[in-house]
Amino acid sequence: MLLKLIVLSSASLTLWLVPLVGLDKKVGWHKGIQGASLCAALACAVTAGNIARQLADESEIQELKTRAIKADVEDEIATEVYISQAQRQQEAEAVLNPVERLERALALSCGDEDGTANVQNEIQAEDAEERRAERVLELKAKGWGKAKIILEVWGVSKGGSQKYKDAETLYERLIKGET
Amino acid sequence: MRAMYLANYFVAGCIASSFLGWIASLHPMAFRAIAFLLVALGIVWTAAWLLDYSLSQFLKISIQQLQAVLVSVLAFLIIGLGVFLCS
Numbered sequence A: 001m002l003l004k005l006i007v008l009s010s011a012s013l014t015l016w017l018v019p020l021v022g023l024d025k026k027v028g029w030h031k032g033i034q035g036a037s038l039c040a041a042l043a044c045a046v047t048a049g050n051i052a053r054q055l056a057d058e059s060e061i062q063e064l065k066t067r068a069i070k071a072d073v074e075d076e077i078a079t080e081v082y083i084s085q086a087q088r089q090q091e092a093e094a095v096l097n098p099v100e101r102l103e104r105a106l107a108l109s110c111g112d113e114d115g116t117a118n119v120q121n122e123i124q125a126e127d128a129e130e131r132r133a134e135r136v137l138e139l140k141a142k143g144w145g146k147a148k149i150i151l152e153v154w155g156v157s158k159g160g161s162q163k164y165k166d167a168e169t170l171y172e173r174l175i176k177g178e179t
Numbered sequence B: 001m002r003a004m005y006l007a008n009y010f011v012a013g014c015i016a017s018s019f020l021g022w023i024a025s026l027h028p029m030a031f032r033a034i035a036f037l038l039v040a041l042g043i044v045w046t047a048a049w050l051l052d053y054s055l056s057q058f059l060k061i062s063i064q065q066l067q068a069v070l071v072s073v074l075a076f077l078i079i080g081l082g083v084f085l086c087s
Helices: A002-022 A028-096 A098-141 A146-153 A162-178 B002-024 B028-050 B052-059 B063-086
Strands: none
Touching: A002 A028, A002 B002, A002 B063, A028 B002, A098 A146, A098 A162, A146 A162, B002 B028, B002 B063, B028 B052, B028 B063, B052 B063
């Protein structure tokens, strides 16, 4: 395409200047040739201009693409540099600040204390349940009735209250679990 | 490449001017017609210089581009007719 452009440009200049300088205007056929060469030169120049404009547009698009790719690459590199810098900073802070590490360790151990307390509460509840079951079985073996056992163990007198119903449910469960 | 296509269009304008001169040399009536055409072109060219701001808004190009086109038109007319007359 570039070669065609160069050939057309040089041909237009040649066809424009050479017949005008080399041929005589007073001779009829010379004048005819001058007119024809001028027409041909005009066509060559316009065609060369169109090709050059097309190539200029393509090169402009290519330049835009190259610029966009370059900007993407630069952005990616900058992001990587930023991330690696942040990582290095975190590592340096972790190494250079033992007080903070100690505080974090203490905070973790405090969190563990909460969990231990929950476990201890559960164990205590299980123990109380076992003691209650043993007491219920002991009283039943002595021949106590249900209402009297519930009053003795749970401290709830017979009636339609919710506490008595709950205690009765637990009593039934303990008795069934034993049998 | 942009300069190359502008140069090619400029050369095309020069050749067109020489071609107008060649047409004018064919017959006295053609000479008058071309002279009239050149005078009309001169009037339009001067009016374009006077109305450059409104014309640039109408054509949606910058003032600098319009002035460059007007100077180029004058240049290729002078060069083309000069080459034809001096050869």
